Amino acid sequence: MPIKIDTIKKYLEERFDGKVEILGVKKLGTFTDTIKKLGYGDTFLVTFRREGKDRSVIFSTMRKDKYGHQYLWDRANVLMFQYDAGQRLPKHAHPLDIGYFNAEGNARSVRDANIYFLLTEKVEGTDYFLDLKRLKTEAITDLDIERARVLGEYLAEIHSEKKDEPELYTRKIRELLGHGECIMGIIDGYPNNYEFFSDNDFCDIEKHCVEWRWKLKQYTHRLCREHGDFHPWNIKFREGTDFSTFDRSRGEYGEAADDVSTLSINYLLYSLLKHGKLDGDYKKLHDIYITTYLEKTKDQEIFKVIQPFYAFRCLVIASPEWYPNHPADIRKKLFNFTRNILATETMNIDEINRYLE
Structure with missing residues (x-):
């Protein structure tokens, strides 16, 4: 209006x-x-x-x-x-x-x-996605590395606040599947019988996600404070590593894997657009971000629960409505990732490219 x-x-x-x-x-x-x-x-x-x-x-x-x-x-x-x-x-x-x-x-x-x-x-600064966009044509800098590290540290810090409320964790997982902004809502936003992923394919994804919902019921002890939409369009850097976040979404408490996968998948996306896989400077930033987070949290268990969160974010960035300009091969790799990650009991973060095949 x-x-x-x-x-x-x-x-x-x-x-x-x-x-x-x-x-x-x-x-x-x-x-x-x-x-x-x-x-x-x-x-x-x-x-x-x-x-x-x-x-x-x-x-x-x-x-x-x-x-x-x-x-x-x-x-x-x-x-x-x-x-x-x-x-x-x-x-x-x-x-x-x-x-x-x-x-x-x-x-x-x-x-x-x-x-x-x-x-x-109004917060001053530059959107973080512009840093990632710049790396398509320019070399990585020490500041890029430090910013990736700081983002991993930030998530580790906010996720350190835990909450003992199993029903809230269960709701988080339920809404990951059924909320209008999450898996089923995003799937419903795709065209019928989409050329790169059929209705039957989407149905299979939803079935796998329901199985994951029941698997994750045993992880209610993981409930923690989160941002909820931690992607590069919701992060703004000023000088150095000083930054602010925006648009906290979909619950004050939830699963740490939600935030971790959200930024991770965007490093992968930009790398796919340049290299066709996670490689080069984007891989370096991704690995620093993940390694920093794991060093601070010691949370290896995250790789047993992160799969449906990665699937959700893949469905978003593969969407022809949200991201209309992707080449066909990028969408196919993202759908491969979605299918393969949901079939994986424990994710190997060092072998992300294998899930694209």
Whole structure:
């Protein structure tokens, strides 16, 4: 929905208790220079001046779509979670308010909801996917290596917070399969009888995932704090290794393998696009990231539970809707990975390329 400057001005004056001057409104996330072509909503940067000081904030809204956001409360649930849980994760952009746009386009902090938005602080920096994109044509640097290491350390740190609530772990695995944004929802977003993966193939994937759901019921002791969507579009670096994360998603507590696989699969994706396999500088970054995480956590058990999480992320990055420009051979390798990883009892992280065959 279009942002109305006069209603935004009124809202900001109420929120920050004083007169403001709107300096600019800019829509973000157009995906014009990225291999990713779809998001769940619209984001606007609003710059304003109050009492002589300039400030920037982000308005985030969600659109109605087929990924489990069909109803108003579906979309409200996501933004309410981000507002609440985003305040309790280290290095996460600080949520400033939760509100909505009503039918007339007015922004309110509560009541009469029509479209919800999330207001967060504006964090400076460069999206991490741009680092990975750069490595397609440039050599790896020491800073690239340090950033991969820091990301592994960060996950180890947040995953160190455990929670004894078996039902919450079970829900996490159940939603990994059945949530509109996860395995079954993403599969339902594919065309019928997709040219690279038939309906029967997808049915087999879902059957394997149900088997994994029952396997993972014995791992409820692994419940820990997580980010939930730790991919390169949700990480922004400033100078050196200082960074922030964005868009914490799908639960405050869950399985560590969720975060670990999410970034891992993106190193693999960029490497596939350059080398056709995990190789070269991308492999170096991937291995540093994984090794650092394992050194900090001593979590070898993760390779007994990570399989359905890798499958989920493969289904996302193989999707012709989310990533429409992949060559056919890349999609085929990603589907091979999905099928093979689900058939593996204990993953060998050193043999990722074998799962592509």
